[in-house]
Amino acid sequence: MRISPKIAQVLAVFLLGASTLLTLAILVFIIVFVLSKGLPGVNFEFLFSSPKDMGRAGGIFPTLVGTVLLPLMALALAVPLGVGTAVYLTEYTRETRFTRILRFGTDCLAGIPSIIFGLFGFIFFVVTLKMGWCLLSGGLTLAIMVLPTIIRTSEEATRAVPNSYREVSFSLGATRWETVLKVVLPNALPGIVTGVMLGIGRCIGETAVVIFTAGSSLRMPTSAFDSVRTMSVHFYILAREGISNEKAYATAAVLVISVLLVNLAAYGMMHHFIAKRSK
Amino acid sequence: MKLNGEKIVKYGLITVAFSALASLLLIAGFILKEGLPFMLKVGVRDFLLASDWDPQAGKFGIYPMIVASLYVAFGAMLIGAPLGVAGAIFLNEFVPKPVMRVVKPTIELLAGIPSVVFGFLGVMVLAPFIRQNMGGPGLSVLAAAVILGIMVLPTVISISSDAIGAVPNSYREGALALGATRWQSVYMVTIKAAWSGIIASIILAMGRALGETMAVIMVAGNTVKIPHSVTDPVRTLTANIALEMANATGMAREALFATGVVLFVVIMILNGIALSTIKTKVRRK
Amino acid sequence: MFRQFKSLCCASLAGGLVLAAGCGNSREGITMAGSTAFQPFAEKLAEQYMITHPELSITVQGGGSSLGIKSCLSGVAQIGVADLIELPVEAAALLSIVAARDGIAVVLNPANKVAAMTLEQVKDVFTGKIQNWNQVGGEDHAVAVISREAGSGTRSSFEQIIGGVKLTSDALIQDSNGTIRETVANDPNAIGYISHGLVNEKIKSVTVDGYSCTEAEIMAGNYKLVRPIFLMAKKDASPACKAFLEYVLCAEAQELIHQNGLIKVK
Numbered sequence: 076m077r078i079s080p081k082i083a084q085v086l087a088v089f090l091l092g093a094s095t096l097l098t099l100a101i102l103v104f105i106i107v108f109v110l111s112k113g114l115p116g117v118n119f120e121f122l123f124s125s126p127k128d129m130g131r132a133g134g135i136f137p138t139l140v141g142t143v144l145l146p147l148m149a150l151a152l153a154v155p156l157g158v159g160t161a162v163y164l165t166e167y168t169r170e171t172r173f174t175r176i177l178r179f180g181t182d183c184l185a186g187i188p189s190i191i192f193g194l195f196g197f198i199f200f201v202v203t204l205k206m207g208w209c210l211l212s213g214g215l216t217l218a219i220m221v222l223p224t225i226i227r228t229s230e231e232a233t234r235a236v237p238n239s240y241r242e243v244s245f246s247l248g249a250t251r252w253e254t255v256l257k258v259v260l261p262n263a264l265p266g267i268v269t270g271v272m273l274g275i276g277r278c279i280g281e282t283a284v285v286i287f288t289a290g291s292s293l294r295m296p297t298s299a300f301d302s303v304r305t306m307s308v309h310f311y312i313l314a315r316e317g318i319s320n321e322k323a324y325a326t327a328a329v330l331v332i333s334v335l336l337v338n339l340a341a342y343g344m345m346h347h348f349i350a351k352r353s354k
Numbered sequence: 355m356k357l358n359g360e361k362i363v364k365y366g367l368i369t370v371a372f373s374a375l376a377s378l379l380l381i382a383g384f385i386l387k388e389g390l391p392f393m394l395k396v397g398v399r400d401f402l403l404a405s406d407w408d409p410q411a412g413k414f415g416i417y418p419m420i421v422a423s424l425y426v427a428f429g430a431m432l433i434g435a436p437l438g439v440a441g442a443i444f445l446n447e448f449v450p451k452p453v454m455r456v457v458k459p460t461i462e463l464l465a466g467i468p469s470v471v472f473g474f475l476g477v478m479v480l481a482p483f484i485r486q487n488m489g490g491p492g493l494s495v496l497a498a499a500v501i502l503g504i505m506v507l508p509t510v511i512s513i514s515s516d517a518i519g520a521v522p523n524s525y526r527e528g529a530l531a532l533g534a535t536r537w538q539s540v541y542m543v544t545i546k547a548a549w550s551g552i553i554a555s556i557i558l559a560m561g562r563a564l565g566e567t568m569a570v571i572m573v574a575g576n577t578v579k580i581p582h583s584v585t586d587p588v589r590t591l592t593a594n595i596a597l598e599m600a601n602a603t604g605m606a607r608e609a610l611f612a613t614g615v616v617l618f619v620v621i622m623i624l625n626g627i628a629l630s631t632i633k634t635k636v637r638r639k
Numbered sequence: 640m641f642r643q644f645k646s647l648c649c650a651s652l653a654g655g656l657v658l659a660a661g662c663g664n665s666r667e668g669i670t671m672a673g674s675t676a677f678q679p680f681a682e683k684l685a686e687q688y689m690i691t692h693p694e695l696s697i698t699v700q701g702g703g704s705s706l707g708i709k710s711c712l713s714g715v716a717q718i719g720v721a722d723l724i725e726l727p728v729e730a731a732a733l734l735s736i737v738a739a740r741d742g743i744a745v746v747l748n749p750a751n752k753v754a755a756m757t758l759e760q761v762k763d764v765f766t767g768k769i770q771n772w773n774q775v776g777g778e779d780h781a782v783a784v785i786s787r788e789a790g791s792g793t794r795s796s797f798e799q800i801i802g803g804v805k806l807t808s809d810a811l812i813q814d815s816n817g818t819i820r821e822t823v824a825n826d827p828n829a830i831g832y833i834s835h836g837l838v839n840e841k842i843k844s845v846t847v848d849g850y851s852c853t854e855a856e857i858m859a860g861n862y863k864l865v866r867p868i869f870l871m872a873k874k875d876a877s878p879a880c881k882a883f884l885e886y887v888l889c890a891e892a893q894e895l896i897h898q899n900g901l902i903k904v905k
Binding site for chain 2: 080081083084087088090091092094095097098099101102105106108109155156157159160162163164167177179180181182183184185187188189190191192194195198199218219222223224226227228231232235237250251252265266269272273275276277279280281282283307310311314315323327330331333334335337338339342346
């Protein structure tokens with residue numbers, strides 16, 4: 076019995092739409108749950124004062140700072156390395172065994188549990204290099220952790236740029252690097268940004284790695300050698316030790332809102348950039 | 355002078371690629387150095403197939419945990435992959451662009467929520483739900499699979515969506531010009547063109563599912579037993595490492611690193627399978 | 640736009656380097672690491688102590704009792720914190736003091752009829768010998784045993800006190816006081832053990848051998864499930880370090896500990 080294409084289309088749209096709605100419903104449920112339990116506890120004081128009384132009172136300002144600095148440090152390393160590697164793989168080499176091995180290795184490393192990165196960071200940076208629990212140890216470890224994701228997504232993005240774009244650029248006399256910088260990368264930007272967003276998300280959301288390498292000090296960091304606590308770690312400790320469920324939810328609410336703002340900002344920047352170019 | 359600049363850039367990028375490779379090798383080397391001696395001492399077969407995990411008694415069988423990790427990861431993909439790919443297709447092909455521009459970042463928002471929040475919600479909401487409606491203690495394979503499935507959704511949706519979005523419009527227009535319906539052009543042309551990106555998203559997501567620790571520890575129950583139903587509690591390989599590492603010394607610690615090696619190998623096998631699937635699909639074209 | 644992006648990158652890298660250079664802290668840094676249960680208390684004590692000693696910078700990390708001992712031995716931390724019944728052999732080379740005591744409450748869901756158990760019954764439930772609540776006076780339902788993970792100081796103390804227990808292989812394992820509390824609060828057939836300071840209205844603690852888990856009973860020595868919290872330092876630790884250890888034992892610090900839910904040493 077053959078289904079007419081029109082009916083098949085209706086069915087398909089229905090199923091696809093239902094799946095998307097389900098995904099959105101789950102997401103909305105989680106966000107509403109966290110915000111409804113957490114927002115009542117969030118106010119100016121909460122955001123800008125330090126935790127008091129083991130986190131049962133006061134705010135989360137040092138953790139806000141930690142949550143900003145740590146991913147920043149990780150990305151400052153991972154993005155140039157990752158995008159550079161991706162560009163090298165797509166633009167400067169042919170498909171050889173070496174590139175296939177590199178890609179395979181990258182995929183595998185994307186799957187290594189964060190706890191192993193945490194242990195590695197602890198043993199290598201904190202103990203062997205004697206850096207102690209600090210921002211630098213955390214940033215370096217997180218950079219290595221998100222590197223595979225950024226390499227993979229940047230590579231997919233640069234590979235997807237049609238060759239015709241490159242050919243036009245070459246025919247106009249541009250060098251390979253100029254082509255990369257002015258043609259390939261701008262067109263691959265959405266994909267690269269996705270990878271970076273996922274990387275930021277992972278950095279902000281990580282707890283095991285951060286605790287093992289950056290520690291969980293509640294004090295305000297004054298140098299890259301100070302220990303920091305991120306909001307995820309703070310939530311983890313508050314919920315885990317049963318110190319204060321309200322403060323935990325409030326921290327989670329701030330986390331969710333921050334991630335939303337970061338995502339929106341990145342997309343805004345990107346669309347502004349694309350709009351400007353297509354004028 | 356421009357050519358010299360080109361050479362500098364080329365060598366610069368080679369250095370960058372190599373340092374990326376070097377850091378990845380550093381990690382791989384680290385795990386192997388700590389874990390391989392143990393596996394050679396105890397014997398790979400005994401380690402992998404024995405079911406007795408009791409470090410204090412010198413027993414290091416991780417078979418139940420291998421089974422648990424695989425069940426939980428596959429369960430997560432059963433939930434996350436179809437929902438994710440369907441969502442990506444729907445958002446890219448059947449929804450007006452402005453709506454997609456708002457919805458996609460919102461879904462990517464899920465990626466930023468810490469795993470411990472998911473885990474906590476799992477303990478507070480999902481586990482009791484499973485316990486009341488399906489029996490068992492609630493902390494189970496099912497709970498872990500559902501939570502992980504939700505957690506990998508943004509990865510699958512973002513990357514698949516980017517792959518689908520990168521398919522040139524000319525492909526779609528070509529199909530439509532030949533009389534195909536929207537849906538036909540999607541499944542006959544667009545998805546095939548975006549296939550490698552979609553597979554990449556599923557591989558990355560599966561890697562994440564296998565490697566997730568925090569959320570799984572909170573909702574899986576962490577009992578070292580082979581599960582007989584989805585409502586049985588289990589302990590995954592990652593949970594085992596996290597739970598036992600702080601206390602492990604000597605052989606027990608090496609055993610945990612060896613577990614890391616096993617995870618690494620399992621992921622390599624999975625990736626290999628996925629890669630050959632893509633190769634055969636491409637060849638058949 | 641790319642130029643702006645590049646200069647942003649350069650700026651942040653430069654900023655990073657400046658941060659790295661700014662590590663010239665003239666304050667002495669003391670790092671405490673170890674028991675996660677004691678971490679909040681340690682933070683409170685450190686905060687208090689630094690008011691009168693601003694030349695010090697005390698940071699508190701977690702990681703668990705075993706990590707605390709290892710970090711202290713390896714020098715990564717100046718003070719290690721462990722909540723074990725007795726310190727293991729490798730810690731013999733360290734200075735140690737008992738900073739506080741913590742009661743371990745055996746907790747049940749409020750809907751569970753059982754309110755009193757003997758130490759023997761607790762042991763049998765956790766070894767799996769007793770598997771149904773009706774064997775201890777409750778409903779006819781299987782017991783869901785919840786325990787801490789193998790490296791937990793709470794768990795080894797618990798198991799040591801109730802008599803060298805081998806935990807049933809059916810036990811569910813959660814990795815913190817808070818999650819055990821939530822799990823027990825959500826499951827009418829669960830039994831677990833947590834720090835007595837964390838018992839709230841969502842769960843109830845049973846009496847063991849007739850004694851309830853209250854401060855009075857612990858001080859009187861009647862309630863048996865108690866463990867000490869050790870602070871350790873190397874024998875050649877700095878004077879500031881040793882001074883802090885002494886501070887923890889003084890009346891003001893002990894009162895602070897007491898107010899926040901632990902039990903004083905004396």
